Amino acid sequence: MLELKQITKVFNKDTPNPIHALRNVSLNLGQGEFVVLIGNNGAGKSTLLNAVAGVFEIDGGQILIDGRDVTGLPEFKRADLVGRVFQDPKEGVAVTLSLEENVSLGLLKGRCPGLGKCVSRSRRRQVANVLGGFGLGLESRLSDMALVLSGGQRQCLALCMATAIVPKILLLDEHDESLDPKTANLVMGLTEQIVRSHRITTIMVTHNLERAMHYGDRLLMMVAGEIVLDLRADERKKVGHSELLSFFEEGTKK
């Protein structure tokens, strides 16, 4: 579903201190595979997600999503393939728009916007259905501005918008990070539910090792722009928490 072939990205290229954020990273994800990506700050996790999303052009290599070469495409031209949730709950929603307007925008994905009503009656029903499945009671607050939602609720809304039209690839960039433990668990539960029920190919970045051990079918660790650890779920079980930590420390020393 997602194929990365030897992709590289260098920031500050023409300066004395170029930063090699991605060094010949290759990765192959099958349909429905849920991958957790860990690594310390500056390891290149976010750069990897940004490369897949098309935030910038990569300096070498090739990116294929669902067999389609998207390497040179700008972000908005591959948006119909990619869904994204960010660390900051403010980044994923438009706060001066109502809940239903936000989700309706999510439902517009891959279509050219027209001059029809954005929140049409049929779309409102669709929105209520999607939000109703979350069990947060958001479906009864459709006309509220997203501004009045809490961080956790906003993150759920963002998740809903990113997956309203089921994407080929879902990118979760520490989307559990800025939430309190209880809310983070709720968001993670919802994430698992959505990812599994639609069998969405997913890359989730997290700093929480507990969650990294618990969620997903595959664990990747990045150090200095390279993937240094790639464990399947059964292998991951054998590796204990402390061992993972030592991997982390080794990686930092490099």
Added chain:
Amino acid sequence: MLDTLNISLTQGCAYGVMVLGVLVSFRLLDFPDLSVDGTFVLGASVTAVLIGSGVNPFLGLILAILCGFAAGCLTGVLNTKLGVSKLLSGILVMTMLYSINLRVMGRPNMPLLNVPTVTGLIEGDRWLGGFELLVFFAGLAVAIKLLLDWFLVTEWGTVLRAVGDNEQVVKSIGVDTDLVKIVGLGLANSLVALSGSLVAQYQGFADIGMGMGMIVVGIASVLVGESITEALSFIKKHIALSRRRTLAAVIGAFVYQLIIASCLRLGLAPTDLKLATGIMVVAVLLLRSRKRSELASKIFRY
């Protein structure tokens, strides 16, 4: 007194169209677009020249709108495609339009006497302040407000509002945000040019200096109007944000004209009005910053 009210209302409606344009760029797109100072005059000068050479005044209005649209798009292209900052791209277009407007008119001032203007056709033989004129301008301003209300809840309009709020959301649904900004600025400036055209016909001349400080007048009107609509709880409760904003623009335009008329009655010289306008903006912003909650700061952004 009644005369003052009548004239303020009429002018408020004529300038109200401009304020709706400023609302689109300044508030909805979060783009403080200084090209407004130029496009206002562009609308006036294009209309003046066309009417002067015998073109139907209503056709003159439409061509003014198209010229404003083109100028607004240029600002958008400078900002999005060439990476010029928002403020600078507006300033560039405003400055270039100064020369263009002089070229269009061929002189700095062009009277519209003894030619058929839209306002002339409506008020017949009477001079400024006719009641028919008020009805016409008010109808036009309200019609444009309603049209904008309709547009803002369409898919396109919602995308436009989302661009001013959070560009990332729009990018991630696969819409080209550059295009939205360019068209949005075109739309905003076509309203401004229409307003310039109306004002020129109403006052009987187009003048190269008539757009000076227009963006500040627009922003002042938006801010004054918002202060009123956000303070009235029954409006806040029953009217959705985007409708409330267009309503604020129209109310603000009128109240602004009323304040200006009162300033003149109190003995201020017309040349003092720009100072008065600036002080008004600062005063409203100052009052606002005292009760800055997340909601207020997000809606007002300043």
